[in-house]
Amino acid sequence: MKIHGIVLLLVGCGSSAVDTGRDAAVVTRDAAARDAIAVVHDDAAARDALVSADAAPADDAAPMNPDASPAFAFLVTESPPGAPTVASWRGVLQYTATTPGAPLIPVPGIASARLADPAGLAFRRTSSEVFVGNRHGNNSGDGVAGSICRFRYDSVTRTFTGTGTITGNGLDGVHQLAFDPISGDLFAANVRAGVSRFSFDAAGNAVAAGTLASGPIRGVLVSPDGHRLFATTAGDVIRVFDLTNAGAELPSFTVAGGANLHYLALRSGEVYVAGLDLNRVYRLTLSAASELALRDSFPADSPIGIAFSPDGREMIVAGHRASDVIQRYDYDAALDTWAPGAIINTTASLGGLMIIP
Secondary structure, X not given: OEOOOOEOOOOOOOOOHHHOOOOOOEOOOOHHHXXXXXXXXXXXHHHHOOOOOXXXXXXXXXXOOOOOXXXXXXXXXXXXXXXXXXXXXXXXXXXXXXXXXXXXXXEEEEOHHHOOOEEEEEEEOOOOXXXXXXXXXXXXXXXXXXXXXXXXXXXXOOEEEEEEEEOOOOOOOEEEEEEOOOOOOEEEXXXXXXXXEEEEOOXXXXXXXXXXXOEOOOXXXXXXXXXXXXXXXXXXXXXXXXXXXXXXXXXXXXXXXXXXXXXXXXXXXXXXXXXXXXXXXXXXXXXXXXXXXXXXXXXXXXXXXXXXXXXXXXXXXXXXXXXXXXXXXXXXXXXXXXXXXXXXXXXXXXXXXXXXX
16 A cells, blocks of 8 residues: 555535635645645635534445435436547436336436546535546546545535545546445545545545555445455456555455456445446345355446445446446345336436435
8 A cells, every 4th residue: 555645635626616716735745745736725615514524434335224215316427438538528417216216307416517527426424425536538638637526415405515626646537436434434446546545634624545556446345344445447356455454455356257347336235346348237245254256147238337225125227338328126125136127318328326315
């Protein structure tokens, strides 16, 4: 693991109104840390509305609750494949549903002008923030390698207030984002450069906590006990890292066949992973020792991202590349399997997705 030792504060996202007219400051400690520089454009009003971070589980990896309210909001990034030009960068779509299986109602999401080629989503419950990972064309198309935008989310009005951007600490073509349910740390999958890790100070500012591994990463997921980080590689391999031992890499797990594994999701102690090239969603068991084993798989059209309703009774899968569909599945408890349901055409190649109760 590489530790850069610098505080990453907040800069306004895209062309959002929160970043105009602010003075910039650069924080570094030494030459070796300059690749983790962050420019500060803090919005005091938005920051004051945030709840300070604490050690309680506070993220999108919270366990399913069968007694949870059935209503939810569903977010999905519009993510063109490959290395899209700046002109083709899109935004984040938002839908609401009253119950699992009920029609998805489109409502305003996050406009492309406030982002930079989004592909990953995560929700931080302690501050009611949506984090959006930006690819920047997977090639620094606007001069920035990668970034994560932050938005305070109003669950009543279903609206987004920009609270800043995280940059530096190796961010590069950011794909999936995941929070550690125990520590609250944020992990970001980088298209070419391993995984970036961030902790949060008492004021909610992101703090660079080093990087793990190297090479291409697409999906990231932390085990429920916070002991393991799982990371996909756009191949057959899920890499495994021991978060109790400075992120030391453990033996990997392989799903054979050329699946091109992408984003991961957790439901009821099982791990789901999207196999983009083989049109499958794989279900893996997760042992008490955080060891993976293949259980079964389900058909899906070019799947890249997976999410579950708050009660765990519906699975939603995003299609990528030529597939521009949101695919819905209903859980059959008697057979312990997933039955295909409605399909929604969005007219855009999709990426990361997320459910907010």
